Amino acid sequence: MKILRNISFGQYIPRESLIHNLDPRIKILSCLAIIISLFLLTEFWGYLILGTFVMIGIIISQIHPKFVFKGLRSILFIIMFTLIIHLFMTEGEVLYQLSFLKxxxxxxxxxxxxxxxxxxxxxxxxxxxxxxxxxxxTDGIEKLLSFFKFIGMPAHEIAMMMTIALRFIPTLLEETEKIMKAQISRGADFDTGNIFNRTKNLIPILIPLFVNAFRRADELAIAMEAKCYRGGEGRTHFRQLKIRVIDILTLILTSIITIIASVLF
Amino acid sequence: MFIRLENVYYTYNLHMPFETKALKNINLDIKKGEFIGLIGHTGCGKTTLIQHFNGLLTPTSGKVYVEEMDISKKGIDLKLIRQKVGLVFQYPENQIFEETIFQEIAFGPKKLGLPKDEIEKRVREALKMVDLDYNLYAERSPFTLSGGEMRRVALASILSIRPKMLILDEPTANLDPQGRNKILSEIKAIHDNFGITVVLVSHNMEKVAEMVDRLLVMNKGEIIMDGPPREIFAKRANDLLKVGLGLPQVTQCMYELKIRGKDLYTGVLNVNEAEKEILNNIKKLNSQLKKYERL
Incomplete structure (x- = not known):
């Protein structure tokens, strides 16, 4: 049950900061630019530049770095795994040898x-x-995707699916925890036994979870139809996205830094 | 003493940006065989509190004892505690997963590793306790039942563990009046006939006050009142209204009459008692009037 509460990766923390107030489209594009340049660059110096840039962003955002790094813990395993694979599987100058491992x-x-x-x-x-x-x-993604509408990209539908999925992640987590507690109260045990048994023990959680999720989906669909939902055609938005000077400046700054990082190094 | 809580504090998301103090300095004794109503607003910590009774949550600070055993210590077999303290969550029908009602109710006893004939005995017993006919229901799918029946099956699936104590979180939520009365009278019978300690959690005074021997009132993570419902309604009706909990309708009626200057006892739990009290009051007034006339 502890695990469910400790996921900070992907969680939103409301604050009043420059980064929070940026246009979501700018933030998504900047993030995309950083990712692309991460894959283009060939020298460690590039990482140093990009890493510093992101760290400055974290400091400006007023979110405690400890909280950001907490979310990284769950990814640590993947990072360690790739490190070890590369360590042993690459041919070249041998630094240290232990029987067949080098x-x-x-x-x-x-x-x-x-x-x-x-x-x-x-x-x-x-x-x-x-x-x-x-x-x-999702507003930002919808707006960005609508550039591709002319080739038949269902931008609004994709954004709506994402909104609903994101909306129900915490609900389902909460429900999982509740069902787990209820089954534990009835004598279920999730912490002992071998992998086969543990998987079998998940049935009392998964079935109620699915039953409830389907029922919820059904109710949501009816509620949306009752409110005359009929897709994105002609829909207006309460929150209008507006590009301000600071947004343009951020985009220019990110472009310069990512180009420097990926082209020069 | 069955359950004892000493200076229990509980905080959700300790040291995180969303830290919330859910329980503050809870001290509580629950004796064997008591019938307790736990009342408070949504979000006042009722559900958090009852999860301490069977070790689903361990206090941030303070101690919880079940039958003189400190269950906040490490290395305690919590399965044994959960066998003694049966906890029925809110909307327990959402935990149903088996193909037949028999298997659903047999889940707990099976996990206890009981022999087959004992399991069947317990399923029969549990179904009888919630007034469902074994022959009609045992082989049906629980998902075909009505809301009230599903809830009773979920209740039976806890009763089949034979707990010494039963905690029910809002057992009447979302049921129609008929289903509500049915489940409450079954709970009352379970308490009276089997001597099981019962804690009934609710945000609604109606009905509950009439059934229980002792009322615990919670507000903002603290227990603010503890005593027989009659006493609480007689002496502290005012405070109850102040925290916005309200009184049962009859009691409210008596309280309003008292405010308007009638000399009435507000510790009444049902219409009959209220009637008697009002008639007594009128008699008293009449005799006083006669005395006055004779003078």
Whole structure:
């Protein structure tokens, strides 16, 4: 049950800061630019520049760095895994050998390189989701995707599905916790036994969860139809997105930094 | 003493940006065989409190004892505690998952590792306690039942563990009056016939006050009143209204009469008592009037 409460990756923390108040489209584009440049660059110096840039962003956003790094803990396993794979699987100058396992210089460099890439990638996306409410995030995505409407991209539908999915993540987590507690009260046990037994023990959680989720989906569909929902055609928005000077400046700054990082290094 | 809480504090999301203090300095004794009503607003900490009784939550600070055993200590077999303290959550029908009602109710006893014939005995017993016919219901799918019946099956699935104490979180929520009365009278019978300690959690005074021997009133994470409902309504009706909890309708009626200058006892729980009290009052007034006339 502890795990469910400790997910900070993807959670929104409301604050009054420069980063929070940026237009979501600008934030998404900036994040995208950083990700692309992360994959283009070839020198550690590039990581240093991008890493510093993202860290400055975190400081400006007034979110405690401890909270940002807490979300990274769940990704730590993946980072360690790639590091180890690269460490042992790359051919080259041998640094240390233990029977058939050997660590190579090239492997070490490559492993660290990929780890840095993943690390900054998660940091940048965390900064985006921590400072942008799910609603404005999907608003931004809808607006960005509507550029592709002419090739038949259902921008509004995609955004609506995302909004609903995001909206129900906490609800389902809460419900999972409740059902777990209810089954524990009836004598269920989720912490002991081998993998096969543990999987079997999940049935008392999964079935009620699915039953409730389907019922909820049904009710939501009816409620939406009752409110005359009929897709994005002609729909107006209460929150209008507006590009301000600060947004343009941020985009220019991000472009310069990502271009420097990926082209020069 | 069955359950004892000493200086219990509980905080959600400790040291996180969304920290909330849910329980503040709770001290509580629950004796064997008591019938307790736990009343308070939504979000006042009722559900948090009852989860301490069977070790689903451990206090941030303070101690919880079940049958003199400190369950906040590490290494305690909480399964044993949960067997003694049966907790029925709000909307328990949402936890139903088996194909038949028999299997649903047999889930708890099976987890206890009981033999087959004992399991069947317990399922029969539990179904009888919630007044459902074994032959008609055992092989049906629980998902075909009505809301009230589903809730009774969920209640039976706890009763089949044979707990010494039963905690029910809002057992009447979202039921029609008929289903509500049915489940309440079954709970009352379970308490009276089997001597099971019952804690009934509710945000509504109606009905509950009439059934229980002891009322606990919670507000903002604290227990602000503890005593027999009659006493609380007689002495502290004013405070109850102040925290916005309201009184049962009859009691409210008596209270309003008292405010308007009638010399009435407000510790009444149902219409009959209220009638008697009002008639007594009129008699008293009449005799005083006669005395006055004779003078």
């Amino acid at each position: 660590i190579t210089k090239e492997g070490l460099i490559k492993g660290l390189f990929i780890s840095c890439r993943l690390f900054i990638l998660i940091l940048a996306t965390s900064l985006l989701t921590l400072t942008t409410s799910p609603i404005s995030l």
